[in-house]
Amino acid sequence: MGEDEAAGAGVRETVDAVYRTDSRRVLATLIRLLGDFELAEEALHDAFTAAVERWPRDGVPANPRAWLVSTGRFKAIDGMRRRARFDASLVELARRLDADTGDPAAWDEESVADDRLRLIFTCCHPALPPDAQIALTLREVCGLTTEEIARAFLTGPSTVAQRIVRAKAKIRDAGIPYQVPARADLPDRLDSVLHVVYLVFNEGYSASSGVSLTRHDLSGEAIRLGRLLSELLPEPEVVGLLALMLLHEARGAGRTSPTGELILLGDQDRSLWRRDLIGEGAALVERALSSRRFGPYTLQAAIAAVHAEAADAAATDWAQIVGLYDVLARADPSPVVELNRAAAVAMRDGPLAGLTLIDAILARGDLADYYPAHSARADLCRRLGRRAEARASYERALGLTRLEPERRFLERRLGELPD
Amino acid sequence: MKYLCLIYDEEKKLGAMSKSESDAFMGEYYAFTDGIRKSGHYVAGEALQPIHTATTVRIRNGKMSTTDGPFAETKEQLGGFYLINARDLNDAIQVASKIPSARLGSVEVRPIMVFNQQ
Numbered sequence: 001m002g003e004d005e006a007a008g009a010g011v012r013e014t015v016d017a018v019y020r021t022d023s024r025r026v027l028a029t030l031i032r033l034l035g036d037f038e039l040a041e042e043a044l045h046d047a048f049t050a051a052v053e054r055w056p057r058d059g060v061p062a063n064p065r066a067w068l069v070s071t072g073r074f075k076a077i078d079g080m081r082r083r084a085r086f087d088a089s090l091v092e093l094a095r096r097l098d099a100d101t102g103d104p105a106a107w108d109e110e111s112v113a114d115d116r117l118r119l120i121f122t123c124c125h126p127a128l129p130p131d132a133q134i135a136l137t138l139r140e141v142c143g144l145t146t147e148e149i150a151r152a153f154l155t156g157p158s159t160v161a162q163r164i165v166r167a168k169a170k171i172r173d174a175g176i177p178y179q180v181p182a183r184a185d186l187p188d189r190l191d192s193v194l195h196v197v198y199l200v201f202n203e204g205y206s207a208s209s210g211v212s213l214t215r216h217d218l219s220g221e222a223i224r225l226g227r228l229l230s231e232l233l234p235e236p237e238v239v240g241l242l243a244l245m246l247l248h249e250a251r252g253a254g255r256t257s258p259t260g261e262l263i264l265l266g267d268q269d270r271s272l273w274r275r276d277l278i279g280e281g282a283a284l285v286e287r288a289l290s291s292r293r294f295g296p297y298t299l300q301a302a303i304a305a306v307h308a309e310a311a312d313a314a315a316t317d318w319a320q321i322v323g324l325y326d327v328l329a330r331a332d333p334s335p336v337v338e339l340n341r342a343a344a345v346a347m348r349d350g351p352l353a354g355l356t357l358i359d360a361i362l363a364r365g366d367l368a369d370y371y372p373a374h375s376a377r378a379d380l381c382r383r384l385g386r387r388a389e390a391r392a393s394y395e396r397a398l399g400l401t402r403l404e405p406e407r408r409f410l411e412r413r414l415g416e417l418p419d
Numbered sequence: 420m421k422y423l424c425l426i427y428d429e430e431k432k433l434g435a436m437s438k439s440e441s442d443a444f445m446g447e448y449y450a451f452t453d454g455i456r457k458s459g460h461y462v463a464g465e466a467l468q469p470i471h472t473a474t475t476v477r478i479r480n481g482k483m484s485t486t487d488g489p490f491a492e493t494k495e496q497l498g499g500f501y502l503i504n505a506r507d508l509n510d511a512i513q514v515a516s517k518i519p520s521a522r523l524g525s526v527e528v529r530p531i532m533v534f535n536q537q
Contacts, residue, residue, distance in 0.1 A: 089535065127508060174530050175420045177507035185509070 011056045018064045019048060024143050026068045028115035031122075032178055033069070033101040034076050037140070037168045042079075043072035050075070065112070066104065073101060116141075117180045117232050120225075123167075124193040125176050132167035133196050135160050141228075142221050152218050153203065190233075194241050194297060197225050201245050205252075219249060230284075236291040240298025243284035247304035250277035262409040266313035278308045296332035299324055318348035335366035339373055351380040371400035375410060387417055421462065421531035422503050422511040427495035428524035430469050447519040455503065460514050464501035495524045502531075 023044060030040035047068040061067040080094040123136040138144045138152075146164065150157040170176065181189040204218025226242035254268035263269075282305045288298040303324045310316035325341035338361050346354020358377050367373040378393035391414065398410045436444065448466075455461040473489045489496065501518065505511035508528070515526045 125508075127512075175422075175505075175507040175511070177509050179509070181509065185513075 008056045011060060012052065014060050014064075015048065015051050015055060018051070018068070022065045022068070023048070024119075024141060025112055025116060026065060026072065027140065028119040029069050029112055030072050030076070032111075032115050032118060033073050034097065035178070037171065039076055040072075043076040044068075046075040046079075047072035070104070073097075113232060114180060116228065118178050120193055120229065120232075121180055121189060122171065122176060122178050124189075124196045125171070126189070126192045127174060127176060128167050128170060129163075130196075130199075132163045132170075133192070134199060135163045136167045137196050137225070138200065138221065139164055142225065144221070186235075190235060190237065193229070194237060197222050197229070198241060198245075198297070200225070201248075205248060219245070219252075223249060236288040236294045237297050239284050240288040240294055240301050243281045243288060244297050244301035244304060246277045246281035246284070247301060247308050250274040250281065250308060256405065260405055261412075262405040265307065270312065273308065278305075281305060282309065296328060299328040299331060303328070313347070316347070318344055322348055335361055335364075336370070339367060339370075339376065343376055346380055351383040355380040355384065369400055371397045371406070374400065378413070382413075382417065387419075391417055420505060420507065420511075422505050422508075422515075423529050423531060424501045424503060424511070424515045424518060425497060425527040425529065426499045426501075426518060426520045426524065427493075427527065428498045428520050429495050430498070432523060433498075444519060451517055451519060452501075454517070455501070455514060460503045460505060460510075462502040462504055464499070466499035467497065469498075470496045498524075 026047065027040055027044045030043050031037055034040050034043060050071050051064075051068065055061075077094050077098050080090045080097070084090040084094060120137065120141055123140055124133045128136065134153075135149055138149050139146065144152075146157050146161045150160045153160070201219050201222035204220070204222065223242070223245050226238070226245055230238045230242045250273050251265075251268065253274070254270065254272040255263060257263060281301065285298065285301045285305045288294045289302060303321055306317055306321050306324070321344045322341060325337065325344055329337050329341060339358065342354045342357035342361070345357060355377065358373065358380065361367055362373065362377070374393045374397035378390045378397060381387075381390035381393060394410055394414045394417070398407060398414070401407055401410070433441070433444075452461065452464060470489045473487075475486045475488065475490050477484050477486075498520070501514075503511065503514055505514060508530070511528050511530075515521060515528050518526050520526060
């Protein structure tokens with residue numbers, strides 16, 4: 001290899017590295033400058049193509065990101081002028097873009113950080129269908145390919161591509177603005193963003209006991225999103241959600257046996273839990289709680305922290321967990337929260353107290369098709385020696401779950417019941 | 420951008436209001452309309468007669484058919500509209516959320532299509 005070639009390969013590596021760290025930031029700024037997703041993606045592509053050509057010859061610019069934004073912007077306006085021969089309306093658009101976005105001050109650090117938030121809030125706009133919010137966020141903010149998103153959600157690339165195309169069309173046609181919401185709208189809009197991040201996390205987390213490793217990557221992606229958000233907008237619930245995800249992730253390795261069998265919290269080998277993630281998560285919980293403006297994510301994270309810090313199930317502070325569920329049930333009432341509270345009450349006051357609460361939920365007609373309700377009921381009946389009832393509830397739970405590790409777990413429990 | 424806010428209410432619910440409730444509701448509408456005139460959002464707005472006054476017209480195979488009632492039977496019925504000027508969808512949603520019927524029924528926000536006439 002000659003000296004020039006070696007230098008060329010080095011620059012190529014630099015371009016790749018800049019792509020990994022900065023392509024999403026450059027895209028976010030280009031969307032703001034050009035006012036259009038498609039145009040910005042094309043410009044991003046053109047800018048990196050130009051970098052591959054010019055950086056080996058001219059050297060890597062001092063501020064690669066600003067260079068890429070400037071080059072992408074120029075290429076987009078230039079392309080528009082060339083196409084204007086066929087479409088006269090582009091002349092005016094190109095002129096206006098050139099005049100409005102020419103000031104490099106618009107590309108400074110602060111507005112660039114805002115651009116990333118703008119992109120997140122736009123992708124998670126509640127006027128877009130939930131599926132599209134997720135697909136668009138993973139594509140535009142995280143930089144996953146359509147194929148990667150499709151694999152993770154067990155669907156076809158054309159379905160994902162269509163969702164993204166439709167979402168972009170709605171952003172354009174319905175006038176969804178590229179902006180961080182006003183203070184008054186922030187709580188509502190932030191809910192929508194956090195919901196998307198948590199859905200992505202759960203999609204990866206609940207599937208990580210299965211066969212597919214690519215799905216597990218989703219929880220890593222969600223945590224990266226959570227970190228980015230808490231850096232850009234450190235609201236208590238943003239911090240709370242990041243804590244919740246870290247604390248769940250910390251227990252990841254203990255949740256399944258080497259043969260893929262599901263292990264309940266009480267039976268997990270806690271030496272497998274990641275102490276570093278638990279420490280980070282617990283510190284974030286403290287920070288969110290001390291703000292006194294926390295909500296459901298922070299409360300769930302606080303519960304997860306109590307579990308994570310206990311040496312075993314018996315040493316767990318169940319009274320504190322029940323107390324946190326009481327607050328959570330007031331902040332965000334739902335039958336699932338009631339069910340979890342009932343399970344904690346069973347640990348604090350004994351199985352009969354828990355069973356009474358679960359039966360009250362089921363008697364109301366709630367959670368009839370929710371397998372964990374029947375599985376938890378079966379478990380309490382088993383501990384009370386009510387074998388027939390336990391059997392009926394395990395069978396009911398079995399009829400409601402499709403995930404293989406869960407099915408095997410329930411079948412094992414059924415098999416262990418004495419006749 | 421222009422947006423049409425289509426107002427859907429349950430006629431039954433509105434019909435069951437007492438005189439004073441219904442006066443208060445209309446009062447809210449007058450105040451809302453005043454507000455969006457002042458803020459510059461207002462372009463037009465009307466309330467519709469109830470659906471028992473509706474007639475649906477179609478032409479099939481060159482022949483006109485006229486039927487009694489609205490195009491579709493739904494739980495909530497189209498009862499009025501505002502045509503507004505808004506900066507973007509977020510601005511339009513802000514305006515729509517203040518329409519009194521947003522609390523009782525629902526408001527559909529639709530951007531107006533712009534045709535490029537050469």
